[in-house]
Each structure stands twice: as C-alpha cells, then as structure tokens.
C-alpha cells in the first residue's frame with residue numbers, strides 16, 4: 011500500500027485489496043482487551059477499586075447477580091419505539107450489550123471508502139453521540155488490522171467526541187485509554203477533545219477545525235430526542251467542518267422503520283444539495299441527482315458472539331444470540347466522488363427497470379447488491395442499479411446462488427452489500443411480484459468490490 015503524495019490517501023494495488031478483503035472472510039471477533047476493558051470499567055464502578063484478573067471468565071465471576079439482573083432489565087427496556095431513549099442509570103447496561111454489538115458496523119463503510127482509495131493514514135475523526143465510544147473503537151480495530159498488515163507504515167487516529175451525557179464520556183475516555191494501550195506501535199491514538207454538549211439544530215461546529223471523517227451511529231434516530239427532526243440542519247452545519255475530501259458516515263439500526271428513516275434523511279440531504287451519496291445506494295447508469303426511494307434493505311455484520319453475550323444469555327437475556335447484526339448506513343461526501351463511476355457503455359446490458367420486457371430471455375445485467383440473505387449453503391441476493399425503485403409492493407430483483415457456485419466463479423470473499431455485480435447470460439423469470447435471474451450453464455458472475 012502506498013500513500014498518494016498529493017492527496018495523502020492510502021492507495022492500494024490488487025494485492026492490498028486482497029489483504030483488506032481478507033479481513034472480511036472470517037466472522038469478526040471482539041478482541042479480549044475490549045471485553046476485559048468493559049468488565050474492568052464496570053467492576054471499578056461497582057467495587058470502587060481497580061480489579062486485575064487474567065481471563066474474561068474471572069472478571070465475569072466477580073459481577074454481582076443483582077447488577078446483572080438490572081442490566082438485563084435495562085437492555086430489554088432501553089429502546090422502546092414509542093418512547094424517547096433515556097440512559098439515566100443505564101450507561102453500564104449499554105456498555106455491556108450495545109457497545110459490543112455496534113463496534114464492527116463501521117467496518118463496511120470504511121471498506122467502501124478504502125476500496126476507492128479515499129482513506130488516509132492519518133485521520134481526524136469527529137464522532138457525534140459517541141455513547142461509550144462504540145464507533146471510535148470500531149475505527150481503531152479497523153486501523154489495527156491495517157497497522158498489523160503494514161508494519162512499516164504508521165497510522166494516526168485523532169478523535170473528537172461529542173456526547174450529551176457525562177457518564178458516557180467518562181466511560182468512552184477509559185475504554186479508549188485501554189484501546190490506545192493495546193494498539194500496535196505503528197498506530198497512534200489520540201483523544202483531541204471530549205465535548206459534553208447536546209447537539210441541536212442551532213449547533214455551530216466551526217471552532218473544531220476540519221475533519222477527515224464525521225461519524226454518527228444510532229444518533230439521528232427517532233428515539234434520540236429531536237435529532238431526527240433536526241437531522242438536516244445538523245448535517246448542514248457539520249458540512250462546514252468536513253474537509254473537502256472528507257466523508258460523513260451515518261449508521262442506523264437494520265429494522266424496517268429505521269431503514270426508512272435513514273433513507274428519508276439521505277433523500278433530503280441529497281435533494282437539498284447538501285452532500286452527495288458515496289455509498290451504498292448510487293446510480294450506476296446515471297448520476298442520481300434526486301433520491302425518492304425508501305425501500306427496505308439492510309447490511310449484515312457477521313461476528314462470533316463475545317463471552318459477555320454468552321454470559322448474559324446464561325443469566326436469562328433472550329436476545330444477544332444473533333451472529334448477523336443488521337444495520338443500515340450511508341456514506342456522504344461533498345466532492346461528488348462515489349464508490350463506483352457511472353457506466354459509460356450500456357451495450358449488451360439490460361437495465362433492471364426493463365427486465366419486464368425480457369421475461370424468458372437470457373440477459374446481461376450490472377447492479378449493486380442491496381442485501382444478502384444467507385441460507386447456510388445458498389445465498390439470496392437482492393439487486394438494484396438505481397434505474398428502479400422498490401417501494402412496498404413493487405417488484406424486487408433476486409438471484410439465488412449456492413456458495414459452491416460462487417466459489418466456482420472465483421468469488422471467495424463474502425458478499426455483504428453495495429458490491430457491484432455483473433451477471434452475464436442469466437435467464438429472466440417472474441414469480442409473484444418478483445423477478446428472478448436464473449443461472450444457466452454458461453452464466454458468468456463477476457464482483458467489483
């Protein structure tokens with residue numbers, strides 16, 4: 011991997027792309043130091059003295075049952091679709107359960123940015139609604155992987171954190187201290203500023219200088235006070251502290267209602283010409299100047315359940331069992347760069363909106379992966395090329411393929427979402443309201459990550 015002298019970005023060759031994609035081959039694993047840090051912070055609070063043990067299980071044994079009972083109650087009741095979130099006396103329950111679940115979501119948007127050579131070795135990051143620092147930890151883990159793969163390069167992450175609740179900021183500071191301690195010598199982690207403030211439609215971020223990356227995870231949510239209603243003015247004022255080549259990543263939960271809301275925010279931001287979408291939903295055939303779609307799709311992050319989750323389940327928590335954590339994200343930029351350039355040559359390719367004219371025929375298509383449903387040995391892949399929209403009840407476009415077939419096409423890295431897929435010589439069929447692209451003997455499939 012090289013550093014572009016002019017742009018100061020990380021530039022990858024094919025071998026580097028293979029290295030980076032290899033991070034996604036196996037399920038993510040929460041490193042022991044994060045689990046231990048969570049438990050150390052909780053035990054320090056409960057027992058009022060620093061606790062040092064060797065294993066995660068030894069830390070878990072020290073947690074009083076009464077604390078766990080309350081934590082499980084808090085985890086179950088923290089987010090009620092009808093109520094605004096209230097974290098009072100629930101910060102440690104959030105730390106125990108929601109921090110681990112949220113850490114790795116940022117890896118997919120970071121991968122999108124890296125595949126277009128837009129990440130930098132030295133990043134100034136502003137994380138808003140930081141909670142216990144789930145997103146900064148995820149960025150650190152991604153950069154740790156880079157630092158391990160490229161031991162001769164040096165990387166720096168400078169974080170500014172904004173959070174309304176002092177209790178969360180205290181936890182975030184402690185956990186980032188442990189993260190800095192566990193970082194390899196070629197990765198430097200700094201907390202530039204921690205700001206305890208409530209972001210509102212009138213917030214002015216101009217005194218913060220400019221950032222390479224601005225992140226908001228589970229922050230513009232309808233449960234988080236007025237944040238959703240004020241999302242446009244908040245994003246407009248943040249735009250000024252985004253560098254010209256910077257990126258803004260918004261992450262929200264994966265269920266249908268949150269998906270709709272994040273897409274509404276995206277639509278307004280683009281239609282009001284505030285920022286452009288870099289990924290995942292872009293037009294392949296022509297630039298999408300306006301966004302109206304609110305379709306339901308999701309990205310999944312696969313991980314091995316951490317020790318803490320097994321422990322919580324053993325103590326009676328009924329969630330904490332998903333190895334695929336669903337979420338939605340948008341990466342915005344202000345320089346018009348998108349993950350993929352507009353296709354120039356439409357020859358021999360059919361747009362998805364025209365599939366209805368080709369039922370029973372063999373076609374070539376190029377599209378983006380909206381969602382992937384993993385049914386053990388086979389995948390159901392949902393497609394979009396920006397030419398169609400998928401409102402409730404309108405047809406979707408699917409291709410079903412076994413993992414073995416994918417391997418036979420030379421595709422060995424998991425498909426997540428937002429990858430560009432080219433399918434040559436597939437048969438178009440219609441079933442119910444949906445179109446299916448069926449594989450034939452001479453079908454070919456290629457993926458541009």
Ligand SMILES: C[S@@+](CC[C@H](N)C(=O)[O-])C[C@H]1O[C@@H](n2cnc3c(N)ncnc32)[C@H](O)[C@@H]1O
Pocket residue numbers: 097108109112138139140141142143144145172173174175178207208209210226227228229234235237
């Ligand atoms: C659901 S938590 C998300 C925490 C973290 N980003 C994550 O994804 O795990 C939302 C966080 O945003 C903070 N928050 C909500 N509204 C805020 C506002 N207007 N200004 C600052 N912080 C806010 C809350 O206190 C809480 O810590």
